[in-house]
Amino acid sequence: MLLELQHVIKRFGGVxxxxxxxxxVEEGQIYGIIGPNGAGxxxxxxxxxGVYQVSEGDILFQGTSIEGKKPHEITALGIxxxxxxxxxFPQMTVLENCLVGCHTQLHSGILASVFHTKGQRQExxxxxxxxxxxxxxxxxxxxACTIASSLxxxxxxxxxxxxxxxxxxxxxxxxxPAAGMNDSExxxxxxLIRGLRDTYHVSIVLIEHDMNLMMDLCDRLxxxxxxKKLAEGTPAEIQNNPAVIEAYLGKEDEG
Amino acid sequence: MDEILNGxxxxxxxxxxxxxxxxxxxxxxxxxxxxxxxNAGFMSVGAYTSAILTMQAGLPMPAAIVLGGIxxxxxxxxxxIPTTRLRGMYLAIATLGFGEVxxxxxxxxxxxxxxxxxxxxxxxxxxxxDLASDLLDVLDIDTQTGGQLLMCLVLLIVVVAILWFWxxxxxxxxxxxxxxxxxxxxxxxxxxxxxxxYKMMSFLFSAFFAGVAGALFAHTxxxxxxxxxxWHKVVNALLYCVFGGSNVMWGSPLGAVILTxxxxxxxxxxxxxxxxxxxxxxxxxxxxPDGILSYDVLKRMTRKRPAHAVPxxxxxxxxx
Numbered sequence: 001m002l003l004e005l006q007h008v009i010k011r012f013g014g015v016x017x018x019x020x021x022x023x024x025v026e027e028g029q030i031y032g033i034i035g036p037n038g039a040g041x042x043x044x045x046x047x048x049x050g051v052y053q054v055s056e057g058d059i060l061f062q063g064t065s066i067e068g069k070k071p072h073e074i075t076a077l078g079i080x081x082x083x084x085x086x087x088x089f090p091q092m093t094v095l096e097n098c099l100v101g102c103h104t105q106l107h108s109g110i111l112a113s114v115f116h117t118k119g120q121r122q123e124x125x126x127x128x129x130x131x132x133x134x135x136x137x138x139x140x141x142x143x144a145c146t147i148a149s150s151l152x153x154x155x156x157x158x159x160x161x162x163x164x165x166x167x168x169x170x171x172x173x174x175x176x177p178a179a180g181m182n183d184s185e186x187x188x189x190x191x192l193i194r195g196l197r198d199t200y201h202v203s204i205v206l207i208e209h210d211m212n213l214m215m216d217l218c219d220r221l222x223x224x225x226x227x228k229k230l231a232e233g234t235p236a237e238i239q240n241n242p243a244v245i246e247a248y249l250g251k252e253d254e255g
Numbered sequence: 256m257d258e259i260l261n262g263x264x265x266x267x268x269x270x271x272x273x274x275x276x277x278x279x280x281x282x283x284x285x286x287x288x289x290x291x292x293x294n295a296g297f298m299s300v301g302a303y304t305s306a307i308l309t310m311q312a313g314l315p316m317p318a319a320i321v322l323g324g325i326x327x328x329x330x331x332x333x334x335x336i337p338t339t340r341l342r343g344m345y346l347a348i349a350t351l352g353f354g355e356v357x358x359x360x361x362x363x364x365x366x367x368x369x370x371x372x373x374x375x376x377x378x379x380x381x382x383x384x385d386l387a388s389d390l391l392d393v394l395d396i397d398t399q400t401g402g403q404l405l406m407c408l409v410l411l412i413v414v415v416a417i418l419w420f421w422x423x424x425x426x427x428x429x430x431x432x433x434x435x436x437x438x439x440x441x442x443x444x445x446x447x448x449x450x451x452x453y454k455m456m457s458f459l460f461s462a463f464f465a466g467v468a469g470a471l472f473a474h475t476x477x478x479x480x481x482x483x484x485x486w487h488k489v490v491n492a493l494l495y496c497v498f499g500g501s502n503v504m505w506g507s508p509l510g511a512v513i514l515t516x517x518x519x520x521x522x523x524x525x526x527x528x529x530x531x532x533x534x535x536x537x538x539x540x541x542x543x544p545d546g547i548l549s550y551d552v553l554k555r556m557t558r559k560r561p562a563h564a565v566p567x568x569x570x571x572x573x574x575x
Contacts, residue, residue, distance in 0.1 A: 049445055075447035087442040089435055091502075091550060099428075100435045104447035106428045110456075113427030114420055120427070127428075167447050 001063070002027045002203050003048070003079075003171055008057035010040075010047055017043045020057070021229050023222045025171070030197055030204045032218035034211070034238075036247070040227040041207045042084055045173050048205075049081050050074040061171070076104045080169035082160040084176045084207075090149035094140055094159055097148050098131035101166030105130075134162040137199070138192060154185055161192070165200065172196065174206045178213055186210055190217050215239065223247070265403045269475050271515045272410035276468040277488075278495035278507035279417055283461040285501050286425075287454045288437035290343065292489045293334065293350030294465040296357035297327040299484035301466025302473040303367050306376045309474075316382055320470040327466025328459045335462075339454045354486055361481040372480025379474040380406045406475065413471070414508070417464060421504055433457055498539060500546030503553055510546065 003025040010018040017040045025031045033041050046052045048059060050071040058065050066074055080101075089097050106127055112120040135141045138158040143151060148159060157177055164172055174193070178186045190213050197204055208214050214221065215235040223230040223244050231241045238244055277298065284291040305323035308314040314322070338349045361367040384391065384402025391401035424430050432453045435443035444450050473479050491514070499510025517535075521528045539547070 051441075051445070070449070071444045072447050072449045075445060081445055083442070087439050089438040089442065091438060092431075092434060096431060096434075100431050100443070100448070101446050103428060103432060103435075108428050110424070110429060113429050114423045116423065116427075124428075163446065 001025075002029075002061070003205070004060040004063075005044075005048075006058045006060065008044075008047060008059060009055045010043060010052060011055045016227055018047065018227045021224070021227075022057075023229070023232055025203055025205055027170075027203055028197065028201065029219045030193065030206060030217055032214045032221040033205065033207045033224060034209070034214055034221060035224035035230070039224045041224055042175055043227075044224070045081055045175055045205075045207065048074075048173065049079060072104075075167055075169075078168070078170035079173065080164035080167045080171070081173035082157075082164050082175055082177060084179070086153075086156050086160055088148040088156060088159060088163070090147070092148055093145050094135065094148055094151065095128070095131055095144040097159055097163050098134060098166045099127055101163040102127040102131060103167075105166075105168055131162075131166055134165045135159075137165075137195070138162045153180060157181075157189075158192075161196070165196065165202070169202055172202050172204045174204060174208075176207055176209065178208055178210050186213055189213070193217060262400070262403060265400075265407055267516060267519050268407045269403075269410060271512050272407070272414050273468050273472050273475065274492070274495060274511040274515050275414050275508045276417060276464055276471070277492045278499070278511040279421065279504075280461045280465040280468060281489070281492045281496050282501065282504065282507040283421065283457050283464065285496060286430075286433045286437060287457040288440070289339070289454055289458065290347045290493075291338075291350040291458060291461060292347050292486070292493065293331075293338075293353040294461065294492055295484045295486060295489040296350075296354035297331060297462040297465035298469030298472070298488065299354075299357045299361055299481070300327040300330050301469030302479050302484070303361060303373070303469075304466070305470035306373050306473040306479060307366060309377045310373070310375070316377060316379060316474060320467060320474070323470030323473075324463040324466035327469070328463040331459050331462030332455075335455050335458045339451060339458055351486060351489070354484070354489060358481045358484055361484070367481070370481065372478060372483075373473075374478045376473050376477045376479065378402075378477045379409070379471075383409065410471065410475075413467075418504070418508065425504065429453070429456070494536070497546055498536065500548030500552075502545060502550060503548050505553070506546050506548040509548060513547075 001024050005022055005024065008018055008021045009016065021044065033044065035041055043052065047054055050066060050069050050073070054067065058067060061077060061079060089100060092100070106123050108120040108123055132141060132144065135144055138161055140155060140158055140162060143155065148156065151159060161174070161177065178189050181189060193204060193206070194217065196202055206214070206218065218235060220232065220234055221238045222232045223238060225247045230247055231238060231244050233241070277294065280294050301323035304326040305319040308319040308322060309316055334353050338346055341349055362370055367373065380402035383405040384398040387401065387405055388398055391398055396404070425433070432448045435446065435448055436450050436453050440450050495510035495514055496507045497510070498514055499508065500506025518528060518532060521531060524531065
C-alpha cells in the first residue's frame with residue numbers, strides 16, 4: 001500500500017474539516033477524490049503533504065507514518081502536489097521552475113556551487129536534461145526559456161505538473177488540474193495524466209469536479225461531503241451508490 | 256595624475272567599496288525575501304572584533320578581518336534562530352532592535368571603550384604602504400598616497416570577489432532555492448526546499464559580509480565609535496539596494512556607488528544638497544519603483560546573447 005489514511009480527523013478550532021476519513025491508494029492507481037465545494041478535499045491534500053498536522057488518526061506513506069514531518073521532508077520522501085490556484089515562481093523561466101523542483105534530487109553544497117566543480121556541473125546538466133524531459137512530456141519544451149508568468153493559463157497548469165514531477169514523486173497529488181479548461185483540453189489532460197502513470201509509474205490522487213473525466217480516468221474514487229467519507233469504490237459503484245446520488249441530486253421526496 | 260590620485264578621491268573610492276559590500280549584505284537577505292535591518296549591528300560586531308584583535312592580540316589584519324566576519328556570522332546564528340521565523344515587518348523591527356542592542360552594548364562595554372570609541376586602529380593604508388615601499392619608491396609615489404592607492408585596489412578586489420561569489424551561488428541549486436523562497440515560500444516548501452535552512456543561510460552570509468564591511472571600515476577609518484553603526488547606516492544600505500534595484504545583484508553596487516559619489520559631487524550646493532538627494536529618491540520611487548536595474552532591464556541588456564533563445568541550448572548549457 002502506497003498511501004494509507006487511517007481515521008484521519010482534522011479540527012480547526014471548533015470546526016471539523018475532516019472527520020474520520022480512511023482510504024488507501026495502491027501503487028500505480030489513479031485515485032479520485034470528489035465532493036462538493038468546501039467538502040474538505042484540499043484539506044486532505046494539505047494533511048498528506050504536511051502543511052497541516054492531523055488532529056487524530058494517522059497517515060502512512062509506504063507503511064511509515066508521516067506524522068510530524070515537514071512539507072519539504074514529505075516531498076523528499078516522494079509526494080508531490082499541484083495547487084488549486086496556480087502557484088508557480090512567476091519571475092523564473094519555465095525551465096527554472098522545474099529545476100527548483102529538482103532540488104531534492106541534487107546535492108551540491110555551497111563550495112561546489114560556487115566553484116562549479118565537475119560533479120556540480122554534471123549534476124546540473126543531468127537535472128536540466130531531466131527537467132527538459134518532463135517539459136517535453138507535458139508539451140512545454142518550446143517554452144523552456146519563457147518567463148512562467150507570461151504563459152497562458154492552460155500551460156501554467158501543465159508547468160505545475162512538470163514542476164511537481166521534477167521532484168521525482170512516487171505519489172502525485174493533483175488539485176483540480178482541469179479547472180478552467182474546455183472539453184477538448186480536459187480530454188487531453190486525461191491522456192496526459194494516464195501517460196504520466198504509465199511512463200513514470202507514479203501513482204496519482206486527483207481532486208476534480210469534472211465527473212466525465214473522473215469516471216473515465218480513476219481506478220477508484222472516494223466521495224467526501226461535509227468532511228465525512230460518503231462512499232468509496234470503483235466508478236461504477238460510485239455512480240450507483242444511493243448516498244452519493246442523494247448528496248449530489250438531493251432526496252426524491254424533498255423536492 | 257595627481258588630481259586623480261589625491262586623498263579625497265581615494266577616500267570616496269574607499270567609502271564606495273565599503274558601501275557596496277554593505278549594500279550587498281542587505282541584498283543577500285532580500286534574496287530570500289527577508290528584510291533584515293540588523294546589518295549595522297553585524298557591521299559593528301565585525302568592526303570591533305577586527306579592531307580589538309589587531310590592537311590587543313596583535314593579529315595580522317587579513318586574519319582579523321575574516322574573523323570579524325565570522326564573529327558577526329556567529330552572532331547572526333544566535334539571533335537568527337528566533338528571527339528567521341519572522342516575516343516582513345516583524346523581522347525588520349526585530350533585527351533593527353538587535354542593531355540597537357549592539358550599539359548600546361558597544362556604548363557601555365569596557366573593551367569597546369564606550370562612547371569614546373576605539374582610536375589608533377592599525378591602518379590598512381599604512382600597512383600596505385610599508386609592505387610595498389620598495390615598489391612605491393621605484394614608481395616614485397610617496398608611501399602615503401601609494402598606501403591609499405593599494406588600499407583602494409585591495410577593496411576593489413574584495414568587492415569583485417564577493418560579487419563573483421554571489422553570482423556563482425545565485426546560478427546554482429542554492430541560488431534557485433533562494434529565489435524560490437523569495438517568490439513563494441509555500442510552493443518552495445512543497446517543492447522540497449527547506450525554507451528555514453535557506454533563510455538562515457542567506458542571513459548568515461549577509462551577517463558575515465556585513466561584518467567584513469565593518470572590519471574594513473575599522474581599518475580604513477582607523478577610528479570607530481558606536482555612532483558609526485547607528486540605524487542610519489542600515490537605512491542607507493537598504494536605500495542603496497532599493498535605489499539600484501533590489502531584485503538583481505548588480506543593483507546594490509550601482510546604488511551604493513551613485514548614492515556615495517553623488518553627495519560628494521553636490522558638495523557645492525551646501526544646504527540644498529540633502530534636499531536634492533531627497534527629491535531624487537522620491538522621483539526614482541515614483542518612476543522606477545523597482546529601482547534603476549530590474550529583471551527586464553538586465554534581460555534587454557543581455558538579449559544579444561543568443562543562448563537564451565534556443566531551448567535545446569538551454570538544456571545543454573552547463574552555466575547560464
